[in-house]
Amino acid sequence: MSKPEESNWTRDTESKHLPIYQHRHRLIEAVKENQFLVVTGETGSGKTTQLPQYLYQAGFCRNGKIGVTQPRRVAAITVAQRVSQEMAVGLGHQVGYQVRFDDCTTKDTLIKYMTDGCMLREILTDSSLEQYSVVILDEVHERSLNTDILLGLLKKTPSRGTRGRKLPLKVVVMSATLETDKLSGFLGDCPVFTIPGRIYPVKELYCNLIGPKDKDSSAYVKAVVKVALDVHTNEASGDILVFLTGQSEIEKACDMLFAKAESIDYRYDVDDRTVEGLLILPLYGSMPTDQQKQIFQPAPAGVRKCVVATNIAATSLTINGVRYIVDSGFVKQLNHNSRVGLDILDVVPISKSEAQQRAGRAGRTSPGKCFRIYNKEFWENCMPEYTVPEIQRTSLTSVILTLKCLGVHDVIRFSYLDRPEERFILDALKKLYQFDAIDRKGNVTSLGRMMVEFPLPPGLTRALLKSAALGCEDAMLPVAAMLSVENIFIRPGLPEKQKEAEIMHTELAACSGSCNDFLMLLCIFEKCRASENPSAWSKDHWIHWRALKSAFSVETQLREILLRLKQQKDFPQETFKGSNSELLRQCLCHGYFTHVARRSVGKTFCTMDGHGSTVHIHPSSSLFGQEAKLDWIIFHDVLVTSRVYVRTVCPIRYDWVKDLLPKLHEIDVYDLSSVAREEVTDEEMARWEKKRAAQKQMESIEDASKKLEKRNDESSITEARSRYLQRKQNRAQTKHS
DNA sequence: GAGCACTGC
Structure with a gap:
């Protein structure tokens, strides 16, 4: 292997001026002396690009690669490009990256940037990470689901001698300055190394336009428009970045910016989206990429850019020249609701740490200002300190299967930095059992090994x-x-x-x-x-x-x-014994029998998963309007807006699911919680077998369909759930009218 | 008769 010339490395004057440079010797020592290390520093400290190079120079690659994880693809790719340039080596050789569909590494690669998801896949094939001497987890403060899992796995890091390792794996965890004590505590009170950042001060101002009682989205769209125009008329040059929650609001805000600008006697040109001296640009993820590109071009001389964006501008994209932030204080967040068994997309207040992250986007190239449309009372009473990490609000089915395949059987007592609620884990186990991915004792089946x-x-x-x-x-x-x-x-x-x-x-x-x-x-x-x-x-x-x-x-x-x-x-x-037209649908039933519904009154359907929720077919479905002709259906996903809608729907026959549906009720939470804890006693097993036998007998006497209906009709808990959903619908309707 | 924030394998 060829090492880059020392002179080449030190000649790079730009990297020598990064705040991290003067700490390089102490950093290398800290990694040498400790198995775990937390490195903290704000954006611009150079930790992502420099630390792997320092470790490489210090000889850490003699016993294996340095792996660096990122939560996002673009970051993994661009940082690898940057580092390969700094080290004057071809991308894909000593420095490479790997993301889904794009593996830019060779057998020579010693510094490998990758997404956290790729690293998790790699652990599935090499649990002791034999090829690595150091693993660096970057952007840990973002708390992505995969990074959180990696943290828990690497905490029990393979030590010397395990499965071919000559030396213990070094683990470096990099995070913004939040919660570093917690991270250090999690990793056995390991040292925390702090690198000063290089960001400019951002003045934070409260505009007092929104208080704790303002829940209506039109109120905060109006407020951000007002503040953005005030900034444009009163503040020195510099671009504006406005944070809103979604596409429709963003379009509305952009239209209002034109209209308001007109009413205060501005000239404007709709085609260019330019009010006098103000270039208005919407930005959201589903926008065509060529339209997104426009956003990164500097505004013409004498013109100020105003980008109205979703959270995509908080981490994924950086727009240079932004000096002013207008923060609505809200975000759209997907939360798993285990009570109704649905994932629900909600508009919620952001956390204080998220608000600081948004403000920080104004201080990347010069001092800036952040205008918060809400008041101090909203900040104190409505905004949580930290965002609930993804692992605590998402469906865990895939993750739990991965953990099980990695030999983590006790998924409840796994080392989570923040433990998900037990019922989320039990939900996941139940689903896996229903799909035959795990057996009654919680062991992964051969099917489960294939599924992962x-x-x-x-x-x-x-x-x-x-x-x-x-x-x-x-x-x-x-x-x-x-x-x-x-x-x-x-x-x-x-x-x-x-x-x-x-x-x-x-x-x-x-x-x-x-x-x-x-x-x-x-x-x-x-x-x-x-x-x-x-x-x-x-x-x-x-x-x-x-x-x-x-x-x-x-x-x-x-x-x-x-x-x-x-x-x-x-x-x-x-x-297969049946007609070809049924073949695909019958296969789908094996994956979607947890998403079965049966038509009830009028155009409504009732889910048969035990929750008994009332759902409607979404107007985007090709089955919309044909409800009267339908009886049983399966659906891919659920959307809660003015009603509870199911999307991507397919009619089925009861016969195809009748043998699958009992599996939904075959196992209860109590059974699973002991499975999850690996505390299944012989007595419990015997009791369960007995129960199962009794159930089988019942089925032969009673028609399974009737039984399921009864189960759905009689349960008062189920009714309560329906009432909850109804109230939710009503609230949404009031909100939308 | 509705409208989906953002990631990732």
Whole structure:
């Protein structure tokens, strides 16, 4: 292996002026002396780019690679590019990166930047991380789900001698200055190394336009517009960055900025979105990338940029030249609600640490100001200190399966930096049991070992494996791919264009018989792939080409994994007795029997998972309006807006799920909690077997359908849940009217 | 007759 010249490294004057440079010797010593180290420093301290280079220079690569994790793909790629330039080596050689679909490493790679998800995959194949001498977890304060899991796994780091390791693995945890004591405490009171940052002061101001009682979104859209215009008229030069929660609000705010500017006698030009001296630019994730690019170009001389953005501008994208922040104080957050068994997207106040993060975006190149539209009372009473970490508000099914496959059987007492609620873990275990990924004692089954290989939600993997057993994976692979990319349907803003798109989408639905949204996805996938010019085809049919293209890559990846697994001797093989038109739907049932609903009054459906929630078919479904013809359905996901909607729907027959549904009630939380704790006694096992036998007997006497209905109807808890959802609906309706 | 923040494998 070739080392970069020492002179080359020190000649780099830019990196010598970074705050971290003068601490390099002490840092290297600290890593040498400790197995765990917390390194803290604000953005701009140089820790992400410099520390791996210092360790490389100090000879840490003699016994293995240095791995650096990032929560986001772009960060992993750009930092690796930067470091390879600084070290004057080709990207992919000594310095490389690995993200999904893009492995830019070789056998020479010694400093490897990667996403936290990739590192987790790597641990699945090499649990002692034999190839690494040091692992650096970066951006730990962001508390991404995968980083949190890595923290817990690396805490019990492989020490000297375990599975081929010559030396114990060094673990460095890098975080912004928040909660470093907690991190150090978690890692056995390891030392904390603080590097001064290089950010400029940001003055924080409270505009007192919103208080704890303001819950209405139109109030804060008006407020941010007012503040942004005030900044434009009163403050010195520098761009403005406004934080709102979503696309529709952002568009509304941009329109209001024009209108208000006009009413106070500004000239403006709608096409350029320019009010006199103010260039107004919306920014959100689903925006076409070419439109996003415009945002990074500096405004013309004498013009001030005003970017109205979602949280995407808080971490994922950096806009240079921003000196003023206008903070609405809200964010849209996906929370798993285990009480109703749904994931619900909610608008909630941001945390104080998130507000500081937003303010920090104004101080990257010069001193700045942050205007908070809310008052001090809102700050004190409505905003929590820290954001609830993802691991405590997300569905854990995939993560728990990964942990189980890594040999962590006691998933309740695993070392979590912040422990998820027990019922979230039990929910996940229950789902895994229902999908046959774990057995009654909580051990991973051979099916579970196969399932963990797929980057898909377990239900979808279950359906895919079923289809492969029956030999119809060519139909299921595209469906699985299409369901794991962002929304593929374009919905234009202009009403006449909207109609045009709708007609096109209805035609696409017709090609699959207009009564199965899953089949419609397959149809679109295949039609586009078969067309001469797929991107033109997408455009003509109002389909997002970017999303469809990524569905093609996902399908290829899934197909490769499946091919590999099919070579195993124990890969299941089954024969199908039934008509071909039913084959795909029956396979889907094996992944979606937790998402079964039966039509109840009028156009409503009642979920059969034991929660008995009332749901409606979403208007975007090809089954919308055909409710009267339907009886049993399965659905891919749930959306709570003015009503509880199910999207991506498919009609099924009760016969196809009747043998699966009892599995939903076969195991209770008490059973699982002891499974989870590895405290299943023989007595408990015997009791369960007895119960199961009794249940089987019942089934032969009583029709399973009736029983399930009864279970759903009689439970008062279920009714309470329905009432809760109803209230939620009513609240949402008031909010929207 | 509705409208989905942001990541990641």
